Amino acid sequence: MVKLRLPRLRQVILLIVLASLILVPLFSDLFYTRLFTRIMIYGIVALSLDIILGYGGMVSFGHAAFFGLGAYTVGILAQHGVESAFLAWPAAILVSMLLATVIGAISLRTSGVYFIMITLAFAQMLYYFFFSLEDYGGSDGMPMISRNTFAGLMDINQHTTFYYLVLAILLLVLFVSLRLVQSRFGMVIQGVRENERRMRSLGFATFRYKLVCFIISAAIAGLAGALIANQTLYISPSFMHWTRSGDILVMVILGGMGSLFGPVLGALSLLLAEEVLSTYTEHWMILLGPLLILVVLFARRGIYGLLTGAKNGG
Amino acid sequence: MDPLLIFIQSLNGLQLGVMLFLMAAGLTLVFGVMNLINLAHGSLYMMGAYLAATIQQHTGSFLLAVLLAIPLTTMLGMLVEVVALRKLYRRDHLDQVLATFALILFFNELVRIIWGPQAYFMAVPGLLSGYITILPGVTYPVFRLVIIGVGLAVALLLYFIIARTRLGMLIRAGATNREMVGALGVNIKLLYTIVFGLGAALAGLAGMMAGPILSVEVGMGESIIILTFVVIVIGGIGSIRGALIASMLVGVADTFGRVLLPPALASMVIYILMATVLYWRPQGLFPAHG
Numbered sequence: 001m002v003k004l005r006l007p008r009l010r011q012v013i014l015l016i017v018l019a020s021l022i023l024v025p026l027f028s029d030l031f032y033t034r035l036f037t038r039i040m041i042y043g044i045v046a047l048s049l050d051i052i053l054g055y056g057g058m059v060s061f062g063h064a065a066f067f068g069l070g071a072y073t074v075g076i077l078a079q080h081g082v083e084s085a086f087l088a089w090p091a092a093i094l095v096s097m098l099l100a101t102v103i104g105a106i107s108l109r110t111s112g113v114y115f116i117m118i119t120l121a122f123a124q125m126l127y128y129f130f131f132s133l134e135d136y137g138g139s140d141g142m143p144m145i146s147r148n149t150f151a152g153l154m155d156i157n158q159h160t161t162f163y164y165l166v167l168a169i170l171l172l173v174l175f176v177s178l179r180l181v182q183s184r185f186g187m188v189i190q191g192v193r194e195n196e197r198r199m200r201s202l203g204f205a206t207f208r209y210k211l212v213c214f215i216i217s218a219a220i221a222g223l224a225g226a227l228i229a230n231q232t233l234y235i236s237p238s239f240m241h242w243t244r245s246g247d248i249l250v251m252v253i254l255g256g257m258g259s260l261f262g263p264v265l266g267a268l269s270l271l272l273a274e275e276v277l278s279t280y281t282e283h284w285m286i287l288l289g290p291l292l293i294l295v296v297l298f299a300r301r302g303i304y305g306l307l308t309g310a311k312n313g314g
Numbered sequence: 315m316d317p318l319l320i321f322i323q324s325l326n327g328l329q330l331g332v333m334l335f336l337m338a339a340g341l342t343l344v345f346g347v348m349n350l351i352n353l354a355h356g357s358l359y360m361m362g363a364y365l366a367a368t369i370q371q372h373t374g375s376f377l378l379a380v381l382l383a384i385p386l387t388t389m390l391g392m393l394v395e396v397v398a399l400r401k402l403y404r405r406d407h408l409d410q411v412l413a414t415f416a417l418i419l420f421f422n423e424l425v426r427i428i429w430g431p432q433a434y435f436m437a438v439p440g441l442l443s444g445y446i447t448i449l450p451g452v453t454y455p456v457f458r459l460v461i462i463g464v465g466l467a468v469a470l471l472l473y474f475i476i477a478r479t480r481l482g483m484l485i486r487a488g489a490t491n492r493e494m495v496g497a498l499g500v501n502i503k504l505l506y507t508i509v510f511g512l513g514a515a516l517a518g519l520a521g522m523m524a525g526p527i528l529s530v531e532v533g534m535g536e537s538i539i540i541l542t543f544v545v546i547v548i549g550g551i552g553s554i555r556g557a558l559i560a561s562m563l564v565g566v567a568d569t570f571g572r573v574l575l576p577p578a579l580a581s582m583v584i585y586i587l588m589a590t591v592l593y594w595r596p597q598g599l600f601p602a603h604g
Contacts, residue, residue, distance in 0.1 A: 106589050117544075118547060118588070118592065124585070125585035125586075128582065129578055246415045249415070250412065253412055283423050285419045285420070285423040286419075286420060286423040288419060290420060292412065292415075292416035296409050297402075
């Protein structure tokens with residue numbers, strides 16, 4: 001039997017959010033179904049970043065690259081007639097993992113500020129690559145004719161069906177990630193975050209652990225990319241723009257890093273805030289900026305930390 | 315390849331390199347002395363360009379625009395330092411990245427509110443708008459030559475300030491051992507504000523020189539700040555000498571990449587350059603501290 005070590009308060013919050021997420025399509029119109037589908041997809045990306053950021057201590061400022069790679073893989077395959085999700089989605093994951101192996105192998109040779117800047121630069125490199133790739137839309141982006149198919153098992157062109165599929169994937173990813181960070185592998189990764197030199201003296205090949213962690217995180221981000229391509233049916237380089245990486249980073253910190261569940265809350269609150277504030281003013285960013293600085297300065301544990309009183313890396 | 319074309323492209327590369335150096339010098343100084351990673355450095359570049367464009371529009375004088383916009387950008391930089399960034403020096407890099415990212419969002423939106431979303435175009439000042447014959451049969455825009463000249467002059471001035479003046483001595487000392495400088499009775503807060511102002515002045519200068527070449531628009535700072543990061547990562551963070559050499563390297567590599575390679579590959583050249591350098595030297599070419 002699988003054991004998930006979660007304090008009671010977290011279970012309660014988890015259940016409330018889960019229950020509301022299940023109920024959304026039943027009691028609301030299409031607009032909210034689509035909005036919450038998008039929120040959950042960003043929740044998955046934010047969660048994947050939290051694995052390397054919150055547990056591995058690797059501050060990647062280029063996470064949107066893998067998100068975009070997943071989206072482009074699905075889009076390019078669709079343009080060549082591959083519409084089955086059973087082929088396209090694993091391909092999206094695989095491509096993200098391959099690129100993460102290369103990017104990670106180079107970036108992880110460095111640490112600290114260098115790592116931040118290098119991941120940022122690699123993401124921009126991919127951004128400009130797709131930006132000038134005229135065969136697949138270039139700077140304009142490329143449309144997708146229809147959503148991926150599931151060999152007749154289900155039709156995700158139905159918004160509600162797609163919504164529940166994304167919800168199921170979110171829960172699966174959340175569950176697997178929680179198990180991952182509580183496993184021996186996860187403990188080693190957290191040990192490396194605290195003191196890499198000591199872990200190396202204990203005989204762990206820390207570089208390999210970090211690289212594998214980086215690749216796992218990219219794989220999840222790639223899957224989320226495949227989902228967002230299906231959600232918007234339009235793939236553009238802006239998916240991997242560095243401000244997107246920044247947004248994802250903000251979701252993790254806002255929600256509370258090192259908790260996996262927090263980043264999902266972060267995605268929820270950031271995107272909802274965007275939705276609400278932008279109805280009042282188109283210049284809502286001018287509010288978000290200073291607000292964010294205040295969160296960074298005074299509320300490091302994020303929303304999840306405020307709700308549960310849990311410490312980072314719990 | 316035609317040797318004349320090589321010559322012209324080298325000048326173009328040098329011009330891009332000089333712009334990158336102005337940005338990289340400020341960024342690397344701020345990092346070296348205050349240990350602060352400032353993503354919003356590009357915002358100061360943008361503000362410099364907007365301020366200069368506005369003053370030029372109202373007065374019609376480019377010289378006046380430069381003379382007024384540089385101190386204004388410097389003051390803006392110092393204001394930002396005192397209000398927001400000062401509290402971040404002791405925080406880890408993640409906090410600094412997030413807070414300065416938030417500053418970018420703030421400044422971009424501020425510009426959108428004040429100047430609107432459309433791009434501005436700065437006129438090249440009349441005196442510098444022509445072409446000059448640099449070799450028999452080869453002409454080159456005067457303004458671009460001026461940029462190269464100003465950039466090299468600033469590099470020399472910066473070298474003089476840092477190597478030969480008391481302020482420079484304090485900056486070098488601050489980069490080596492912050493606590494010790496403070497303990498010796500130097501007003502470290504003031505020093506930080508001055509260094510930040512110096513970086514802001516350089517960024518503003520780069521912005522207003524870029525104004526007539528590129529368009530002045532929201533987000534203009536972001537495209538150059540990433541290149542600047544590549545430069546200081548290659549050069550070694552905190553090292554002015556590294557920044558100078560790396561900015562020339564990146565400027566020339568990027569320019570020739572765009573001439574010789576297909577666009578999709580050309581846009582990747584400098585990142586491949588960076589990856590190659592880091593593979594051999596993870597701390598950059600001239601690491602500042604050990």
